[in-house]
Amino acid sequence: MTTPAYQRILLKLSGEALMGDDAYGINPDVVSRIVGEVAEVARMGVQVGVVIGGGNIFRGMAGAASGMDRATADYMGMLATVMNAMALADAMRAAGVVARVQSALNIEQVVEPYIRGKAIRYLENGRVVIFGAGTGNPFFTTDTAAALRGAEIGAQIVLKATKVDGIYTADPKRDPNAERFSRISFDEAISRNLQVMDATAFALCRDQKLPLNVFSIFKPGALKRVVMGEDEGTLVYC
Numbered sequence: 001m002t003t004p005a006y007q008r009i010l011l012k013l014s015g016e017a018l019m020g021d022d023a024y025g026i027n028p029d030v031v032s033r034i035v036g037e038v039a040e041v042a043r044m045g046v047q048v049g050v051v052i053g054g055g056n057i058f059r060g061m062a063g064a065a066s067g068m069d070r071a072t073a074d075y076m077g078m079l080a081t082v083m084n085a086m087a088l089a090d091a092m093r094a095a096g097v098v099a100r101v102q103s104a105l106n107i108e109q110v111v112e113p114y115i116r117g118k119a120i121r122y123l124e125n126g127r128v129v130i131f132g133a134g135t136g137n138p139f140f141t142t143d144t145a146a147a148l149r150g151a152e153i154g155a156q157i158v159l160k161a162t163k164v165d166g167i168y169t170a171d172p173k174r175d176p177n178a179e180r181f182s183r184i185s186f187d188e189a190i191s192r193n194l195q196v197m198d199a200t201a202f203a204l205c206r207d208q209k210l211p212l213n214v215f216s217i218f219k220p221g222a223l224k225r226v227v228m229g230e231d232e233g234t235l236v237y238c
C-alpha cells in the first residue's frame with residue numbers, strides 16, 4: 001500500500017450533510033457511512049481531528065433573521081455542533097474507532113473541554129478527536145473553527161467535506177454554468193469572494209500556510225483519495 005500524503009489532517013464535516021435526505025437532524029445511515037470513510041483513513045495511521053458543523057440543526061443567522069439576539073442564536077448553533085459531535089463519536093464507537101469529543105464551551109458533565117495539549121496527545125495515540133462548539137465565540141463559523149483547530153494541532157491540511165465536489169466560479173447549486181477549479185490560490189479565492197467558505201477561514205488558512213481541500217462528502221472514497229494526495233475536489237494553496 002502506498003503512503004498517505006498527510007500524517008495529520010483536520011477534517012471539517014458539513015453539519016447539513018448529516019441529515020441526508022431528511023429535512024432536519026441526524027440521519028443514522030448517513031452518519032455511519034461517513035464514519036466508515038473516516039475510519040478507513042484513521043486505520044491507515046493518519047491522525048484525524050474533526051470539526052463538525054451544525055447546519056442540520058440550527059444556524060445563528062437563521063435565528064437572527066427571525067428576530068433572535070444574534071449572539072444567543074450563535075450559542076445555540078454551537079450547542080447544535082456538540083450534539084453532532086456526540087452522535088459522530090457514538091457512531092465511531094460502534095464502528096470500532098476510539099474517538100474523543102472536546103468542546104470549546106464548557107459543558108463538562110457532557111464532554112471534555114477543549115485542551116490543545118490533550119487533543120494532540122490523543123491524536124498521537126491514534127484517537128480521532130472531534131472538536132465541538134466551533135471556536136466557542138459567537139459571530140464565527142465552524143469553517144473558521146476548522147482553520148483554527150487545524151493550525152493549533154499542526155495539521156498538514158484542512159479538508160472541507162461538504163455537499164459540493166469542490167470550489168466553483170459561482171455557487172453550483174444556483175448557477176448551472178459554474179465551473180470547478182481543480183486548484184486555486186487563497187488570494188484568488190478571497191478576491192473572487194467565493195462563498196463556499198467564509199473569508200475569515202480562508203484568511204486564517206492562508207496566513208498559517210495551511211492548505212485546504214474542498215471535496216464532496218457524498219462521493220464514496222473521496223476522503224481517502226484526498227488523503228492519498230490524489231486529484232480530488234479543489235486544492236487551495238498559499
Ligand SMILES: Nc1ncnc2c1ncn2[C@@H]1O[C@H](COP(=O)(O)OP(=O)(O)OP(=O)(O)O)[C@@H](O)[C@H]1O
Pocket residue numbers: 013014015016017052053054055056142143161162163164166167168169170171172173194195196197
Ligand atoms: N463558489 C462556490 N463553490 C462551491 N460551493 C459554493 C460556492 N459558493 C457557495 N457555495 C455553497 O457553499 C456550500 C458549502 O458551504 P457551507 O459552509 O454553507 O455548508 P456546509 O459545508 O454544509 O457547512 P455546515 O452545514 O456545517 O454549515 C455548498 O453547498 C455550496 O452550495
Ligand SMILES: O=c1ccn([C@@H]2O[C@H](COP(=O)(O)O)[C@@H](O)[C@H]2O)c(=O)[nH]1
Pocket residue numbers: 015052053054055058059060061073074075076077078079080081133134135136137138139140141142143144145
Ligand atoms: O465558532 C463558531 C462556530 C459556530 N457558531 C454558530 O453555530 C452555527 C452552526 O455552525 P455552522 O458553521 O453554520 O455549521 C453557526 O451558524 C453559528 O450560529 C458560532 O457562533 N461560532
